[in-house]
Amino acid sequence: MPRCSQAPNTNTTASNTSTLPQQKKAPSPSLSVLFRFRPAPHSPVLCQLAPERLLPAAKLVEAHCDAINVNLGWPQEIARHVNALNKVLSVPVTAKFHIFPEGKLAYAQMHERVGARIHTYHEQGGKKSGLASYANISAVKAAVRIPFVNCNIPFSSDIARCLAETGTDAVMPTEGVLDDAALFHGLPSSSPPFFSFSGHPSSHTALDAYRTPTHPPCARAAHALGSSRAPEA
Template sequence: MSLPLDALKLITAPMVDQSDLPFRILCRRYGATLTYTQMFMASDLISDQSYRREILEELRAGWTAPFGRPVAVQLAGNDPETIVEAARLVEPYCDAIDLNLGCPQKKAELGHFGGYLILSKADWRIATSIVSGLSQSLTVPIFVKMRLCSPVRDTVTLAKELVSSGASVVCLHARYVSSRRRRKGAADLNWVAQMKKTFQYEGISAQVISNGNVRVYQDIQENLKITGADGVMIGEAALGNPKIFSASSAVNYLGCIDLADEYLTLCENYPDTVTLKHVRQHVKSFFAYHDFIVRTANFHAFCEALTCCTNLEGIRSLLSKIKIQGWDRFAGDNQAID
């Protein structure tokens, strides 16, 4: 474990199409101690030259960027040799490699990877073989991010096997794997606590990270109190409020605009690391996080106007228009803004 333990305290989760470099840097600026890339398919990294080039260029840019590190790269797949080969490609530009054992999406079910590698004990050997191969082949630490097994009591057993295979960090999103009900109900943090207690009792040195049930900063403290975990991973709440790591938040629409402007500047500083579609999604999230925005009549008009922005400058123009007119007097239109 070459990363300092305090790097595990406040972690930005891997999120599909949303864990771009500008967003990761934004989270680090506001207190995240470690960020994750989105999930990368190991097989595509090997076989798709364009996909590989895009990922490596972004990782290289982040490697030397202020607040670009530490960063963990998350890989997914079910073939140990392929994942090790992909990991070797990204290893020079990351501080840790994470194996995805939690993705509940339909594509993971069809491709038999992510969370679908932990549903049957017959598949555990695939997961442990991947971790073993990574641990023996790389110099960076190996993490795993997993969900609850079924029966749930098997969760800690599998975690122990993954640690024995070479994982130094286990992050538990304490919900079950389901492609149709990915976030139904609250995460059962008691199982994170059980894992941490078991590791401590049995002298297992691996760190335990808790994922789930965080909406505001106070939830982070409550999560740690319940679980005793070594750190907390935050996903959707960070999308809406990257300042959550520092107990801060926008208090009105002007704060949302300032945050969006800061993000847009990072997008300009690191061009070609995020698509316009995903930039718009981020900006929308900064506003949608707040009930005092979503409940207003103008939120829909804002979303419509944002969709019509054809470049970064168009988004800036929209934000400037709102700043001048005021949120309550803002009237969006469906004309392209550029």
């Protein structure tokens, strides 16, 4: 997610963006929602916690959120904290991480093994700029079974291309949304999420991620919002 804005925007949702400027080259309406987060009052954000404070803090907000997201950043070794949270919490744990030129597949598979339910991947950082490497995204997507999200989408016109060329399950904005707060304006929002965290369906939308009609086999365990049947592979 964008820096300093990990909490969903409290003023802009999919239902109240009619006054925002029209986006250019919006993706096809055939794309559907992958998952949704609740509005900001139900989405606590914990910032820069020391490792020893992570689990107690997560327990405090566990009953008030749909999932716990761990922003791993560069120090990949703290993936062990995903494992610790996953063993104790009743809500899913997701992970956002950077991928190094070497070891990227091993890092992604490690996060999956320790219990992360969704990967979000941000390649850019430091002196890097521009689009993420679609080759890297494709390689990691092929190496894991859980839903995989590319969170380097500077322009709305990149969304459909990224989904088509990489096979990733969804996209997220990063710095691009700071330049264009209406980055996702004009995208479809009426279809139910394909993936929602079991037992934590949300009826409002503060952040939507869009996906193509196919999904890895792990989706069999997911619950579609508003439906009792699990999605087919």
